[in-house]
Amino acid sequence: MKKAIIISSLLVLVCVMGIARAGAVxxxxxxxxxxxxxxxxxxxxxxxxxxxxxxxxxxxxxxVSGPDIPSITNxxxxxxxxxxxxxxxxxxxxxxxxxxxxxGEGLTHIVGAVSKATFSKSAxxxxxxxxxxxxxxxxxxxxxxxxxxxxxxxxxxxxxIQRVTVIAPDTTDxxxxxxxxxxxxxxxxxxxxxxxxxxxxxxxxxxxxKVRAFVRESTLKGVIHGLVINGSGPSFIPRVVNSKxxxxxxxxxxxxxxxxxxxxxxxxxxx
Numbered sequence: 001m002k003k004a005i006i007i008s009s010l011l012v013l014v015c016v017m018g019i020a021r022a023g024a025v026x027x028x029x030x031x032x033x034x035x036x037x038x039x040x041x042x043x044x045x046x047x048x049x050x051x052x053x054x055x056x057x058x059x060x061x062x063x064v065s066g067p068d069i070p071s072i073t074n075x076x077x078x079x080x081x082x083x084x085x086x087x088x089x090x091x092x093x094x095x096x097x098x099x100x101x102x103x104g105e106g107l108t109h110i111v112g113a114v115s116k117a118t119f120s121k122s123a124x125x126x127x128x129x130x131x132x133x134x135x136x137x138x139x140x141x142x143x144x145x146x147x148x149x150x151x152x153x154x155x156x157x158x159x160x161i162q163r164v165t166v167i168a169p170d171t172t173d174x175x176x177x178x179x180x181x182x183x184x185x186x187x188x189x190x191x192x193x194x195x196x197x198x199x200x201x202x203x204x205x206x207x208x209x210k211v212r213a214f215v216r217e218s219t220l221k222g223v224i225h226g227l228v229i230n231g232s233g234p235s236f237i238p239r240v241v242n243s244k245x246x247x248x249x250x251x252x253x254x255x256x257x258x259x260x261x262x263x264x265x266x267x268x269x270x271x
Contacts, residue, residue, distance in 0.1 A: 041074065046081035055080060055100070055110060056090055062098060070097035072131070077101065080108045080137065087112035087125070089143075094129040102137035105165045105197075115143025124152035124178065126166075128191075133160045140167040147173050150200065153191050153213070154180040161193045168200030170223045176200040179213045179238070190214050197221070202228050203247065206256070210235040215243060222247035229256050229271060245269045 043058045044050040052058040058078050063069045070076050076098040091114055094100065102108030116123040125141035128134070128151065141150045150166035153159065168174040176198030179191060196218040198204045203220035205228040206213060212235065220226040226245040229238065232255070242260040249271050258271040 041076045043076065043078045044081070045078060045085070047083040047085075050081060053085075054087070055085055056087055056092060059093065059095060059098070062095060070095055072097060075099070080110075082107040083109070085110045089113055091122070091124065092126045094127060094132045094134065096129045096131050098129070099133040099135070100137070101133070101135050104136050105138045105163060108137045109140065110137055111140045111142065113143045114141055115145035115148040117145050117147065119147045119173065121152050121154060121180075123147040124149040126151045128153040128159050128161070130159060133162075134164055135160075135162045136164070138165040138167070141174075142169065144169075146171075148200075149175045149178050150198070151177045152180065153177070159191050161191070161196055163195045165197040166199070170199075170201050172201055174200040175202045175205050176220075176222075177204045179204070179206050179211055180208050192216075193218060202226075203245075204228070205230070206238045207231060208236070211238050212236070214239045214241075216241040217243060219244045220246065224248075225250045227271065231255075240271065 043052070043061060045052050045055050045058045047053060052061070055078070062076055068074065078098065078100045080100065080102040082103045087110065090112065112125045114123065114125045121127060126139055139150050141148050148169050150168045166176045168176045177196070191213040193213065193215045194217055196215070198218070199221040201223045203222040203226040204215070207230045209231050211231050215238070220243060224247060226247040227240065227249045229249070229251045236255055237257060239257045240261055241258070244264070245261055246264045249269055251271055256271050261269040261271070263269050
């Protein structure tokens with residue numbers, strides 16, 4: 001069943017207790033016909049019976065020109081069912097005005113192996129986009145080269161990442177989430193990450209001169225550092241609030257605003 005809801009009947013169970021004999025059940029069936037309602041701009045990804053079995057193919061199916069391109073008045077949603085989805089060495093390039101939503105972090109698992117010998121956006125498995133959303137999935141990058149990242153957010157405000165687990169290798173320069181140079185904006189038009197778990201050699205890196213991301217109620221886990229802050233200038237004002245930081249924090253240079261953060265032992269972590 002693709003992009004449709006087929007309603008054939010409505011089954012109503014009415015349990016009558018005390019009026020009729022105990023445990024009696026009355027069943028009322030109301031026929032509603034077999035109308036098919038197409039859902040506009042909703043694309044399904046599933047191991048079976050979806051529009052696609054691959055997330056990248058689903059993204060590539062969205063028009064890049066013409067009247068049906070994604071826009072503020074023509075948004076798209078990609079819904080991913082439970083299962084394990086493998087992208088191999090291909091990057092997931094998100095689109096503006098397109099949301100990606102899974103069935104839950106423990107149910108929708110997307111696995112790839114993207115890495116480079118040098119640090120760049122091309123070493124990330126998922127690249128965010130302006131006005132895009134990502135939610136209810138687990139992203140795991142198993143790339144084997146020295147630079148490997150799960151999610152890269154750069155020049156992408158406002159974007160919303162929520163209820164997402166991002167896993168990068170725990171080897172040198174494996175970074176769960178990297179928020180980079182031009183991710184700039186002002187609240188509420190700044191990258192917003194809520195209930196996110198980022199893990200790797202470094203859990204999350206906030207790097208550059210214009211990062212103003214807002215991270216809240218999240219878990220940042222790193223072998224060497226849970227959180228790395230490295231930026232300067234009046235536009236570098238990331239906010240990390242009420243989040244668990246495991247592996248410590250490295251503040252190379254920055255002006256962050258932090259409140260209510262703690263470590264695995266509930267000890268205060270300031271930045």
